[in-house]
Amino acid sequence: MIEMIQVSHRFVIGKKGRERVVPVLHDIDLHVEKGEIVAIVGRSGSGKSTLLNLMSGYIHPTSGTIRVAGQAVTGLSEGDWADFRLAHLGFMFQSFQLIPSMTAFENAELPLVLKGIDVAERKKRVMALLHQVGVAEYAGHYPGELSGGQQQRVSVARALMLNPPIVLADEPTGSLDSDNERQLLALIRELNRELGITFVLITHDEQVAATAHRTIALKDGYLLNAPRKGEAHSYEIQ
Amino acid sequence: MKFNDQVRFVRQNMKKNKTRLFMTVLATAMGCAFLIVLASVGFGLQKSIVDKVVGDRLVTAIDVYGIASEDGVDRQIDEKGIAYLRSVDRVKAVTYRNNVRQTIRSTVDGAAVMPGKVINVDFEAETAAGFGLSAGRLPQADDEVVIGYYSRIPAEGFKPGDEPPSAGEWLGKTMSMEASQFETDGTERKKSFSVKIVGIAAKPSREWQIDNSVYIGNAAMGNIESFTGTQWGEQRIAPDKENPEGYEPPGLQDPRQYSEIQVIADGARHVKAIAEQIREQGYFVHSVADELDQINLVFLIMKIGLVFVGTIAVLIASIGIYNTMTMAVTERAQDIGIMKAIGAHPSAIRRIFLLESALIGLLGAIIGTAVAYVVSMAVNAGLPLIIEGFMDEKVPQDFRFSFIPGYLAALSSLISLAVALLSGSRPARRATRIDVLRALRRDL
Numbered sequence: 001m002i003e004m005i006q007v008s009h010r011f012v013i014g015k016k017g018r019e020r021v022v023p024v025l026h027d028i029d030l031h032v033e034k035g036e037i038v039a040i041v042g043r044s045g046s047g048k049s050t051l052l053n054l055m056s057g058y059i060h061p062t063s064g065t066i067r068v069a070g071q072a073v074t075g076l077s078e079g080d081w082a083d084f085r086l087a088h089l090g091f092m093f094q095s096f097q098l099i100p101s102m103t104a105f106e107n108a109e110l111p112l113v114l115k116g117i118d119v120a121e122r123k124k125r126v127m128a129l130l131h132q133v134g135v136a137e138y139a140g141h142y143p144g145e146l147s148g149g150q151q152q153r154v155s156v157a158r159a160l161m162l163n164p165p166i167v168l169a170d171e172p173t174g175s176l177d178s179d180n181e182r183q184l185l186a187l188i189r190e191l192n193r194e195l196g197i198t199f200v201l202i203t204h205d206e207q208v209a210a211t212a213h214r215t216i217a218l219k220d221g222y223l224l225n226a227p228r229k230g231e232a233h234s235y236e237i238q
Numbered sequence: 239m240k241f242n243d244q245v246r247f248v249r250q251n252m253k254k255n256k257t258r259l260f261m262t263v264l265a266t267a268m269g270c271a272f273l274i275v276l277a278s279v280g281f282g283l284q285k286s287i288v289d290k291v292v293g294d295r296l297v298t299a300i301d302v303y304g305i306a307s308e309d310g311v312d313r314q315i316d317e318k319g320i321a322y323l324r325s326v327d328r329v330k331a332v333t334y335r336n337n338v339r340q341t342i343r344s345t346v347d348g349a350a351v352m353p354g355k356v357i358n359v360d361f362e363a364e365t366a367a368g369f370g371l372s373a374g375r376l377p378q379a380d381d382e383v384v385i386g387y388y389s390r391i392p393a394e395g396f397k398p399g400d401e402p403p404s405a406g407e408w409l410g411k412t413m414s415m416e417a418s419q420f421e422t423d424g425t426e427r428k429k430s431f432s433v434k435i436v437g438i439a440a441k442p443s444r445e446w447q448i449d450n451s452v453y454i455g456n457a458a459m460g461n462i463e464s465f466t467g468t469q470w471g472e473q474r475i476a477p478d479k480e481n482p483e484g485y486e487p488p489g490l491q492d493p494r495q496y497s498e499i500q501v502i503a504d505g506a507r508h509v510k511a512i513a514e515q516i517r518e519q520g521y522f523v524h525s526v527a528d529e530l531d532q533i534n535l536v537f538l539i540m541k542i543g544l545v546f547v548g549t550i551a552v553l554i555a556s557i558g559i560y561n562t563m564t565m566a567v568t569e570r571a572q573d574i575g576i577m578k579a580i581g582a583h584p585s586a587i588r589r590i591f592l593l594e595s596a597l598i599g600l601l602g603a604i605i606g607t608a609v610a611y612v613v614s615m616a617v618n619a620g621l622p623l624i625i626e627g628f629m630d631e632k633v634p635q636d637f638r639f640s641f642i643p644g645y646l647a648a649l650s651s652l653i654s655l656a657v658a659l660l661s662g663s664r665p666a667r668r669a670t671r672i673d674v675l676r677a678l679r680r681d682l
Contacts, residue, residue: 058674079583086581097678099573101250113243114582
């Protein structure tokens, strides 16, 4: 489902004329199978968020090839990436990234709006998903009126709105208490089991990592291991 | 993303800062109103001056005053001349107006009609030229006539400013016209002719013009001439002691001379060529189109200048739109980042911001146009009073200081809209370039 071949990435920082190159990822080879839940773990600064951002198209690799859902995405224009994201990817963020001036309904509806779906169809789909994630009664509430757990559920509804085959989640439980974390992970497992959605989770939480079929560890921009689906977890954060 | 959703986004965004939106729309409206009012002065002056020059005349009409002859004596146009003028290419009609050269006493329903001119016209040519009627139709039968708009003015006259009774009530009535002729021995013969009123001439464009003429066709003119035995029904003056020779007007067999000849072109663009061709044949001609060309050119330059100056005001207002849109993009950077992160196409984001600036421009244009019309009306109503009150000068009747044709309002709205789009384009482009990661980190 996601394939990274010899992907490297480096940032150029500093003012013009005094730039400094900071390598972040080195020769990453990674394969995520369809229907897998993959956790990417590593310490802060290990490059795990950069890895996810490369899969999301928010940044582009310095070298290497990335294929997502069977399509080579390296070299896509910004507009093509936007269409690709809408068609194939769902996103969950640590801080939920809901638009504060929009209600839970409007936030969840956003991908459908961007896709140009009819109002009646939108209403049906949004309410069904909000119901599924358990926040239908808060549809008219603004994010500021919701708890962290409720906001993340709205964010999950938004991520799943267009039935994407892949959901990329950056520290999805990072802002949740243990109860909400447990519920969210249960929801992720359920969605994976029932809908076959592939999840890539960035986390440093062992409980989240334990939810995954496979855990990939990163250290200083290098991939320590990338066991396939069904193999035992074999990572150690040093 | 559907257009309705883009509008919904824009409306939501606009509601966030109503004061700023109001001020921006106000600035745009002021700019647009200034542009329209300024240009309307050019249009108003042109209209007033052109109306004055044109008067009741057609722009397709060429006045023919006479013809230069080989012996150096200028002559009036005769039947041969009329025939020549009718033969010129692109000439639609040749009209003339010959006064009956005596006072005809007319009555309607037994009541005397205030004496006015009786004018012989060629109704066939007038039909082609477009004789202005306020009611009824042009004569088709020999005994049918058209009367002037003010034919029903009472014998005692009427007060200035009062509207005389409408001549329209006489439509269909029979008018008795009495002509007279003096014999060589001084005795007077009289004869009455009955005619039917079928049309009322158009109201004169100037308030001081009183048209109480009777327009008769060639057949009715022929009847009068048969009775008088003279051209145009002119009366004979019998010799007496003071005037032993008397006066014998031209007879029916003598060459005729026509008055108030107009050559009507079949389009304004042919007027110049026809006038040139006729002039080369020695005819004295004048066309209002000659004057209009020059006047219109001067006013065109003036109007372009005024629109240019007015556009500067709109451009100044555009700074406000630019500022508002830049602020809007900055304030919504994180929202834009989130939208981009989940798959908003850059073009959709650009369209939302362009739509917002277009909406500001449109609102400004609508309000500005409405204000401009109000100002224009106020100027037209108030300025003559001010001039009369403070400068002791009388402003001519119907003079308009400001005139806003529909296309000026449309052009100004278009300029406002274009300027608004232009000022919104850079902020909109900036919105599409917002870095997703920085926006998600709330680092903007």
